[in-house]
Amino acid sequence: APDPLITQVQDWASGTGDGVDATPYGMPIEFESDVIRRNVEWLTADTISSINFTPIHALDGTITPQGCAFERHHSGAIELRKEDYRLMIHGLVDTPLVFTYADLERFPRVNKTFFLECAANTGMEWAGAQLNGAQFTHGMIHNMEYSGVSLRTLLDEAGLTSAGDFKDKWIYVEGADASSNGRSIPLEKALDDVMIAFKANGEALRKEHGYPVRLVVPGWEGNLWVKWLRRIEVTAQAIESREETSKYTDTLEDGTARKWTWVMDAKSVVTSPSPQAPITHGKGPLVVTGLAWSGRGAITGVDVTIDGGKTWQKARLAAAGQPMALTRFYLDIDWDGSEMFVQSRCHDDTGYVQPTKNQLRDVRGLNSVYHNNCIQTWWVKETGEAENVEVS
Amino acid sequence: ADLGLGRAALPAEIAAWDKDVSPDGTGLPVGSGSVEDGEMIFSETCASCHGEFAEGVDNWPKLAGGMDTLDHEDPTKTVGSYWPYLSTTFDYVRRSMPFGAAQTISDDDVYAMVAYILYSNDLVEEDFVLSQDNFLEVEMPNADGFIIDDRPQTEYSQFTSDTACYDNCKDSVEITMRAAVLDVTPEETSSPAPALAPAAVVETAPQEPAVEVAPLEPVDIVASFDADLAAKGEKVFKKCKACHQVGEDAKNKTGPILNGVIGAPIAHVDGFKYSKDFLAAKEQGRMWDEALLAEFLAKPKAVFKRTKMSFAGLKKDSEIASVIEYLKSVSQ
Numbered sequence: 001a002p003d004p005l006i007t008q009v010q011d012w013a014s015g016t017g018d019g020v021d022a023t024p025y026g027m028p029i030e031f032e033s034d035v036i037r038r039n040v041e042w043l044t045a046d047t048i049s050s051i052n053f054t055p056i057h058a059l060d061g062t063i064t065p066q067g068c069a070f071e072r073h074h075s076g077a078i079e080l081r082k083e084d085y086r087l088m089i090h091g092l093v094d095t096p097l098v099f100t101y102a103d104l105e106r107f108p109r110v111n112k113t114f115f116l117e118c119a120a121n122t123g124m125e126w127a128g129a130q131l132n133g134a135q136f137t138h139g140m141i142h143n144m145e146y147s148g149v150s151l152r153t154l155l156d157e158a159g160l161t162s163a164g165d166f167k168d169k170w171i172y173v174e175g176a177d178a179s180s181n182g183r184s185i186p187l188e189k190a191l192d193d194v195m196i197a198f199k200a201n202g203e204a205l206r207k208e209h210g211y212p213v214r215l216v217v218p219g220w221e222g223n224l225w226v227k228w229l230r231r232i233e234v235t236a237q238a239i240e241s242r243e244e245t246s247k248y249t250d251t252l253e254d255g256t257a258r259k260w261t262w263v264m265d266a267k268s269v270v271t272s273p274s275p276q277a278p279i280t281h282g283k284g285p286l287v288v289t290g291l292a293w294s295g296r297g298a299i300t301g302v303d304v305t306i307d308g309g310k311t312w313q314k315a316r317l318a319a320a321g322q323p324m325a326l327t328r329f330y331l332d333i334d335w336d337g338s339e340m341f342v343q344s345r346c347h348d349d350t351g352y353v354q355p356t357k358n359q360l361r362d363v364r365g366l367n368s369v370y371h372n373n374c375i376q377t378w379w380v381k382e383t384g385e386a387e388n389v390e391v392s
Numbered sequence: 393a394d395l396g397l398g399r400a401a402l403p404a405e406i407a408a409w410d411k412d413v414s415p416d417g418t419g420l421p422v423g424s425g426s427v428e429d430g431e432m433i434f435s436e437t438c439a440s441c442h443g444e445f446a447e448g449v450d451n452w453p454k455l456a457g458g459m460d461t462l463d464h465e466d467p468t469k470t471v472g473s474y475w476p477y478l479s480t481t482f483d484y485v486r487r488s489m490p491f492g493a494a495q496t497i498s499d500d501d502v503y504a505m506v507a508y509i510l511y512s513n514d515l516v517e518e519d520f521v522l523s524q525d526n527f528l529e530v531e532m533p534n535a536d537g538f539i540i541d542d543r544p545q546t547e548y549s550q551f552t553s554d555t556a557c558y559d560n561c562k563d564s565v566e567i568t569m570r571a572a573v574l575d576v577t578p579e580e581t582s583s584p585a586p587a588l589a590p591a592a593v594v595e596t597a598p599q600e601p602a603v604e605v606a607p608l609e610p611v612d613i614v615a616s617f618d619a620d621l622a623a624k625g626e627k628v629f630k631k632c633k634a635c636h637q638v639g640e641d642a643k644n645k646t647g648p649i650l651n652g653v654i655g656a657p658i659a660h661v662d663g664f665k666y667s668k669d670f671l672a673a674k675e676q677g678r679m680w681d682e683a684l685l686a687e688f689l690a691k692p693k694a695v696f697k698r699t700k701m702s703f704a705g706l707k708k709d710s711e712i713a714s715v716i717e718y719l720k721s722v723s724q
Binding site for chain 2: 038039040041042043044045046047048049074075076088089090095096097098099100103106107128129130131132133136156157159172174178179180181182230231233235237238239240241242245246249251253254255256257258259260261262263265275300301303307308309310311312313341345347350351352353354355359363366367379387388389390391392
């Protein structure tokens with residue numbers, strides 16, 4: 001029978017829509033209201049010191065919209081006006097300096113796109129398949145284009161002659177919020193590619209991402225990307241503060257723990273089909289898609305299996321991998337309607353390939369919490385529904 | 393390049409922000425504090441989340457115990473069992489605690505709190521006094537428990553692209569673990585379901601109210617106000633301040649604003665995300681009268697099983713009475 005959506009004149013084809021004044025700053029259309037950050041309540045004691053997850057299962061491309069990019073606060077997202085913002089650089093510098101926000105906008109600017117992944121992303125999956133959805137297993141990640149100033153430019157302004165040999169020096173970075181979340185970063189990294197950002201995806205940072213200024217530490221764990229950045233101290237030693245000793249250290253099977261595990265290793269995940277993005281169209285053409293990234297360089301390739309790893313096919317990269325940024329991959333298949341065990345594994349330009357969960361467990365045991373970059377399995381059933389599983 | 397931007401940081405400004413303390417003691421302020429004093433301060437300021445003996449409440453961090461568990465399944469990582477440097481504890485307490493009132497503790501009190509945390513971990517005796525002079529003498533049990541990231545040596549050579557298999561990589565594939573068995577994924581309750589994905593959505597039945605009580609009339613609070621008792625209550629209220637604000641500029645924090653709570657309907661503060669138990673009580677039209685609040689303050693979870701308030705309760709009836717009186721004074 002003819003489709004009434006075509007044969008009958010619809011309201012939207014006859015009447016009028018909203019005027020240009022209806023939404024001075026727009027939100028997504030109501031039909032997309034399920035594409036939101038979600039929280040896992042049992043993970044933390046309080047939402048003020050907690051984390052939520054990016055709905056990666058419902059997004060495409062590589063840029064994460066700020067409005068649904070995951071948040072992690074240790075003492076809540078604060079409101080700090082640009083007028084009240086101060087950045088101090090001190091310690092082993094020639095002239096300790098204070099900058100206002102307006103000062104920062106006068107330095108030569110850079111634009112770079114990077115992923116930010118929480119070190120705990122996929123951390124709930126060490127002991128077994130636990131959370132049913134790519135948002136929950138892999139959603140502590142976002143990818144934005146940052147505009148700001150290279151940290152080297154700011155450190156040069158303060159002068160580093162007093163620092164002597166850079167090799168054994170550090171910076172300690174601290175936020176303005178009550179958690180005063182501070183981390184030590186080797187000076188060499190700070191001078192290499194770290195930047196301070198005040199815009200993301202073209203507009204001001206959101207409050208929850210550190211407005212007006214945050215640190216960007218390409219390829220390294222998200223906890224280092226200090227929000228509401230207020231202080232940079234050049235030091236002769238690591239401060240060993242709470243976020244680099246009691247947290248963000250990775251306990252091995254024998255009880256010793258790795259520290260200073262800053263870099264995020266190569267990792268990928270199929271975002272669709274997945275538990276929150278089941279196949280609803282039955283057999284036939286199917287787009288399998290996902291994201292890949294590496295903190296050590298650019299993604300050079302992604303392999304996808306639909307049979308749990310018996311055979312692997314090379315996926316198509318939507319664009320060539322960029323260093324320390326998300327890469328989108330696609331595998332266009334003709335689904336025969338039978339169950340699948342879908343996995344992805346990525347390669348980066350250091351020659352590293354994403355390991356299986358068991359390979360990681362063999363080295364680290366089950367208590368590492370952080371840095372779980374294992375291959376993820378989705379069991380896609382004949383109905384098109386999918387579940388988080390582990391396979392032999 | 394020197395662009396001449398910014399201005400020199402003044403010594404007083406650097407001193408105000410440069411509070412970090414390093415493992416070698418750099419940055420430690422002059423001061424001291426005893427286990428004895430620390431116990432009192434800890435009970436007032438920290439115990440609502442961390443427990444009277446630093447054993448932790450709900451999901452809040454345990455600060456004591458867990459010795460020799462690091463190589464067990466689910467190790468207990470505390471200051472005593474895990475933290476390699478005492479400086480970290482001092483630094484964190486001084487800069488970041490208590491939750492909701494950071495940087496309000498004097499340096500001597502920080503020394504005392506750290507001394508008490510050490511005592512609760514059996515690392516010092518009860519007559520111990522911690523100061524900048526003996527700070528580095530305290531031995532932390534897990535000081536040698538850390539190695540610098542060794543992934544380049546232990547992992548990178550194993551996980552190489554060269555050996556990646558593409559065909560006949562394994563004979564069989566069996567499911568060894570299913571997320572649906574643990575079933576800990578958050579359920580969708582309010583946000584609209586994706587129209588085409590029925591399988592991904594789990595409907596939840598409305599929660600049954602925990603306690604059936606008939607709606608109560610608001611109480612007349614003005615008739616019975618004792619200003620002296622309220623003044624005592626203001627001191628007791630310090631225990632509540634980490635999570636609750638009162639007064640003109642009060643905002644919802646971990647807990648809701650408490651202005652006007654006495655005689656108000658349960659869950660009356662806009663913009664605070666209450667537990668299901670509170671919302672159910674609200675539905676029933678229940679109110680916060682003195683009797684219910686007294687019962688709640690004595691043992692919160694006995695009244696509302698799933699309350700978000702992790703506070704264990706006030707031990708003394710006199711504390712409860714006085715804090716209720718104080719809350720009356722912020723009722724206008």
